[in-house]
Amino acid sequence: MPEPATTSLWGVFETEFAGPRDGNPHHDVTLDVVFACDGREVVVPGYHDGDGTYRVRHMPDRLGEWRYVTRCNRAELDGLRGDFFCGPAGPGAHGPVAVRDRFHFAHADGTRYFPFGTTCYAWTHQPLAMQQQTLATLAGAGFNKLRMGVFPKHYIYSENEPLHRMFELGPDGREDFDRPNHAAFRHLERQVAALMQIGIEADIILFHPYDRWGYCAMSEAQDLAYLRHVVARLCGYRNVWWSLANEYDFLLDVKPLPVWDRFCQRIREWDPYGHPMSIHNGEVSMKYDHRKDWITHVSVQDWDVKRTAEWRQEWGKPLVNDEMEYEGDIPRPWGNISARELVHRFWLTVVRGGYGGHGETYLQDDDLLWWAKGGMLRGESAPRIAFLRALVEEDVETGLTPLSEDGRWEFNRVSGARDGDYRLLYFGEHQPAHWAVGLPMDDGDYEIDLIDTWEMTVTRIGKAPLPLSPALRQRGGAMAGGSPEAAFGVRLPGKPWQAIRVRRGRVSDVVAKPIANSS
Known part of the structure; x- marks a missing residue:
């Protein structure tokens, strides 16, 4: 017996059948193919591809032997059977994208997808x-x-x-x-x-x-x-x-x-x-x-x-x-x-x-x-x-959650997001010379980078430990009532289109000169 056809996980298995040419197959012929593997069934629609040729394409999502049988309103296309073997995924094939964690996406193999x-x-x-x-x-x-x-x-x-x-x-x-x-x-x-x-x-x-x-x-x-x-x-x-x-x-x-x-x-x-x-x-x-x-x-x-x-x-x-x-x-x-x-x-x-x-x-x-x-x-x-x-x-491992969802009113204007210990703050048209709002509350081992979004540069900057100066505390370094908003602040170049990236306990490959007024 001939060896069964093979395809890869999340690849395309395609097969064709000879069928009726009369009438208008686009409307008159309804073809489905039932694929089965290890207890899983997938019903895939087939279509007429001209000159009495009918095709079906299946994306196998399980390894192993798949069997299939046709279902059709025309006898000559009904009950046809076949099989194929599905091997490992090919290079770069992570499977189809689906929603994951409510607001984000991932491929079938778990690889995150950010559109x-x-x-x-x-x-x-x-x-x-x-x-x-x-x-x-x-x-x-x-x-x-x-x-x-x-x-x-x-x-x-x-x-x-x-x-x-x-x-x-x-x-x-x-x-x-x-x-x-x-x-x-x-x-x-x-x-x-x-x-x-x-x-x-x-x-x-x-x-x-x-x-x-x-x-x-x-x-x-x-x-x-x-x-x-x-x-x-x-x-x-x-x-x-x-x-x-x-x-x-x-x-x-x-x-x-x-x-x-x-x-x-x-x-x-x-x-x-x-x-x-x-x-x-x-x-x-x-x-x-x-x-x-x-x-x-x-x-x-x-x-x-x-x-x-x-x-x-x-x-x-x-x-x-x-x-x-x-x-x-x-x-x-x-x-x-x-x-x-x-x-x-x-x-x-x-x-x-x-x-x-x-x-x-x-x-x-x-x-x-x-x-x-x-x-x-x-x-x-x-x-x-x-x-x-x-x-x-x-x-980003899961997806970014806006800091505004934490009730931070400042982030109705300045944009900030988090993913676990990771923080990304974007100032846009704003041009602060100092900033603390949205930074971590504990004075841990953090790597802090300044990002110029237009020049596409990443520059390591230091942090300014609290207590902040009264002026800085009044301008965003502290919450109402005087308690600190963050364990530290940062000094910035005072120009627009800048962002801050905060990562905990990392050693970065980035080699860059800190901005002149960083501490």
Whole structure:
């Protein structure tokens, strides 16, 4: 007998079956495959991939022998059996991401995941050479999540014809929304797999309002058939996230709110792996009720990032501000903030307990803007966001909890967070020359570093032991009533965009000259 096929833990096992060609398999044939290993069963949807070929993709989450059997409403595809062996995970494969510790994320093997994302809405609809350039840029940019659409986008700076139509042309010369263009969807899945290979989560936007093809106005039956097809094609990839929509509220005239709930519920039924799922607002006032069971995390767009801690408490889930406005210079207020401002907003978001998303919108004669089409990054924020990511991943074990949740009123203005003994304070536009609030209450063995968030430097500084001077005590070194707020204070350079990192009992690799007035 031939040896069974093999795949790796959290890899992709794919198999195909020959089946009916008649009628419209997209609507007429329903195929599921039941995979079983060591008492665990996983029901995975299959799909028609053209010319009577049906496929299924399974992401095994247990080592050992897996067996499978098909279930189908057509006899020729029902009751087919097979098996394969799942070996150890490949290099860099930590499994799919899920919510962990209420406000944070981790991979299936326990490795923590801190989202630092960017946006290229229509990158898979550009010329192939530009798509390769996008992948090369992403491989070295420091982002680990990408927001991207299934459908092409028609909007300013994104008006070119897409690489593929998403559906086949009917007799009238228009796209037939009941017949997927398999070439287009095969290309989409190849690019999702390419992102997986370079360690980037693919945040798949399923609907958006920027459309000249009619995709956003399909019937609900067509929407559901399309959604099942996308889920069947992509759910076997460990790096997939589902975003129901970009700016769902701009589609409420054609997809009322109950429709979005039904979409979420059906995706939950079809996706056996429970990939992260969110829905993204347009207007600030139209945030979805993210407390609903099928939503795993909050995805918002809002420039007012100082409210991050407030939002995460309101919804009780991880908060990802996927669009806090973009670095660029286009004549739209959401797309012309400075690199310094975007970096500032990232720091505010992270140190207030959330996660952020980057975008870049610099005018180009050929309309090749990163946020729409990918290609090359031209701005200054990306390396500084990567610097912040490196700082977080170096020390944070669970996730950052805002100090404002400890009742520290000062941190409604100045941002601070903790993770066990680790503290990260960010002053932003504030420029204190001394600081003690939020520092540890005991005078232990602490390593204290000054971080310049723009220059990307880490400098060892000393601590100023209490008792502090009366002036410093009055200005934040002590709580009301005169008792010390911390066991020590620090002296700072008195300029904006600085942060302090406090770690207990560590020996750092950082070699830097202390600031001139440190003690």
